[in-house]
Amino acid sequence: MSVFYRSNNRDFTLAKGNCVEVLSQFEFQFDMIFADPPYFLSNNGISVQNGKQVSVNKGNWDRSNGFEQDNNFNYEWIKACRSKLKDNGTIWISGTYHNIFSVAQMLKELNFRILNCVTWAKTNPPPNLSCKFFTHSTEFILWARKSQKVSHYFNYDLMKEINGGSQMRDLWVLPAIAKWEKTCGKHPTQKTLPLLSRIIMASTKEHAWILDPFAGSSTTGIAASLLNRRFLGIEQEINFLKLSKQRREEIENNKIRNDYLNKICKYSDKPISNILELNFNSPKSYYGKDLPF
Incomplete structure (x- = not known):
């Protein structure tokens, strides 16, 4: 296994490689997993970014290889993650209609219990250029x-407290990625820190281990560090690993x-800092169980 980077306080580790291969190389179980797998939507279409027309193509890793191969891909990586999740652990998986139905089916086949399908309604979605169908403004996150x-x-x-005293519903109105989250560079499918922070706070305690x-x-890892959790991220692309390290x-x-x-x-x-007693000054040092590498 190739460890690309580890923070000084060991709360943030990056490993380079294919996630199925990397996960097979060590024994360790995580409290929570967040996964933002390929959506299979790189189909030569056009979208809008910063007021300009851009291609929706993200790379070959985001292209569909057909029904059977896409399903098999989802089955294999979810299976690999399952063995690295604690018995009381949970997994969150994001997607759109392009991939989320396949993901849900593979979760069922691997004997997970689906708890929620959260709908993330973006407050600032890109416009629909064709004007032939509704503007895409949501993503789904299976828990x-x-x-x-x-x-x-x-x-x-x-979750009830930060929702003004009412039970939090499975419809989350949050912004898409903002300029302040791109100070180190851009990733084509980067998630937003408010979204990942809510997921992490909802389903883990402080010092928990989180896998992406x-x-x-590494938005997952940045949110984990800010909220006093620990993180392992696996990524194949060297440029994204360098971006994660910078962040x-x-x-x-x-x-x-x-x-x-x-x-x-x-x-x-309600101010989250008042509830969690977050350390606004510096990342904490951790003791106790650590990654076996």
Whole structure:
């Protein structure tokens, strides 16, 4: 296994390689997994970015290889992740209609229990250029637990508090990626920190271990570090690994770290910092169980 980077306090590790191959090389189980796999939507279409027409093609990794191969791909990586998830652990998987139905079917075949299908309604979606159908403004995030019988962790009280005292629903109105999240560079499918922070706070305790098998620019890992969790990201592309490293080193700067936390807290009806007693000054050092490499 190739460890590309590890932060000084060991809360953030990046491994280079194919996630199925990397996960087969060590024994360790995580509290939570977030996965943003290929959506299979690189079909030579056109979208809008910063007011300009751009191709929707992300790369060969995002192209569909047909029904059977796409399903087999989802089955294999989810199976690999299942063996690295604690019995009371949960997995979150994002997607659109291009891939999410396949993901749901593979979760069922691998005996996960699907808990929710969260709809992320973006406050700033790109316009529909063709004007022949509705504007795409949502993504879906499946939340599932490993065991049918072993209960999972859910911070119900916190989710209720940051939702103004009402039960949080499975419709989340949050922005798409913002300029302040791209200071180190861009990733074509980068998720937003407010979204990942909510997911992490909902389903883990502080110091939990979180895995992202398709790390990309490691928004999962940045959110984990900001919220005092620990993270392993797996990524094949060297440029994305370099971007992830830059982003993690960026939040060693206390001013930037503090700024990011305040921006995350903005999307709560109650200051998250008051609830979690977050450390706004510097990343914590960790003790206890560590990755076996």
